[in-house]
Amino acid sequence: MGDRVNNFPPLPKFMRIKPCFYHNIEEEIPELYQLLVRRIYTLWMMYSGALCLNVISCIAWWAGGGSATNFGFSLLWLILFSPCSYTCWYRPLYKAFRADSSFNFMAFFFIFFLQCVLALIQTIGIPGWGTSGWIATVMFFSQNVGSAIVMLLTALLFTVVTALMALVLIKVHRMYRGGGGSMKRAQEEWSTGLWKSAPVREAGFNAVAQTAQGPSMPQYPAAVPSYPDNSHWG
Numbered sequence: 414m415g416d417r418v419n420n421f422p423p424l425p426k427f428m429r430i431k432p433c434f435y436h437n438i439e440e441e442i443p444e445l446y447q448l449l450v451r452r453i454y455t456l457w458m459m460y461s462g463a464l465c466l467n468v469i470s471c472i473a474w475w476a477g478g479g480s481a482t483n484f485g486f487s488l489l490w491l492i493l494f495s496p497c498s499y500t501c502w503y504r505p506l507y508k509a510f511r512a513d514s515s516f517n518f519m520a521f522f523f524i525f526f527l528q529c530v531l532a533l534i535q536t537i538g539i540p541g542w543g544t545s546g547w548i549a550t551v552m553f554f555s556q557n558v559g560s561a562i563v564m565l566l567t568a569l570l571f572t573v574v575t576a577l578m579a580l581v582l583i584k585v586h587r588m589y590r591g592g593g594g595s596m597k598r599a600q601e602e603w604s605t606g607l608w609k610s611a612p613v614r615e616a617g618f619n620a621v622a623q624t625a626q627g628p629s630m631p632q633y634p635a636a637v638p639s640y641p642d643n644s645h646w647g
Contacts (some may be wrong), residue, residue: 434504441511449584453556456577457503460532464491467535469543470567474553477560486543494531502528506585518589525627529578536571546571551610 538546
C-alpha cells in the first residue's frame with residue numbers, strides 16, 4: 414500500500430498541486446460491494462453536475478431579470494459543496510467498505526443525512542438562496558419563460574439526486590444494521606482508537622479477502638448478502 418500514488422482528483426501533471434486521495438474501487442473494495450460503491454460515486458458526480466448546472470441556471474435567472482445574488486451564491490455552493498461532499502460523506506463510505514469500519518459508517522450516516530436535507534432545500538429552491546429549485550422556477554415563469562425553462566432542468570436534476578440520496582441512505586443503513594452493525598460498535602472503535610489504525614485494519618481485511626472463497630466483509634458474514642450490491646436502487 415505504501416507504493417500507491419494518490420490519483421484523485423485527477424489533475425494535470427504540470428500543476429504543482431497533487432491529488433489528495435487514492436481512489437480505486439476495483440482494487441480496494443470487495444467485489445460484492447463494488448457496484449454499490451460505483452453507484453454512490455456516480456451519485457456524487459450527479460450532485461456535482463447539478464451544482465454546475467445550477468450555476469448556468471442562475472446565470473439565465475440573472476439574465477432574465479433575477480438577482481445577481483443568486484449567481485454569486487450558486488458559485489459558492491459549487492466551490493464549497495462539490496469537494497466537501499466527496500470528503501465528508503463519500504470518502505467515509507468508501508473507507509467503511511474498504512476496511513469494515515463502523516466508525517466510518519456512522520460518520521457517513523450522520524453527514525449524509527445532513528446532505529439529504531441540504532439537497533431537499535436546494536430542490537425546493539427558496540428565492541435568494543442561489544438554487545434554481547421548484548419555488549424559484551415556478552415563480553419565474555411569469556417573468557421570463559426561457560430562463561425558467563433552463564431553471565426547470567436544474568430543479569428536475571436536484572429532484573432526482575435528492576430521491577437517489579434518500580434511497581442510498583436507506584439501502585446502506587439496512588446493510589449495516591442487517592450485518593449486526595450498531596452505534597455501540599462505532600463507540601468501541603472510537604474508544605479503542607481502532608478507527609485511526611486504517612492500515613492495520615485494511616491489511617487484515619485484504620488478507621481475509623484474498624484467502625476467502627468469495628468476497629465478504631469480515632464482520633458481516635450472515636446478513637449482508639440479503640442486500641446484494643447488484644440490486645436496483647429501490
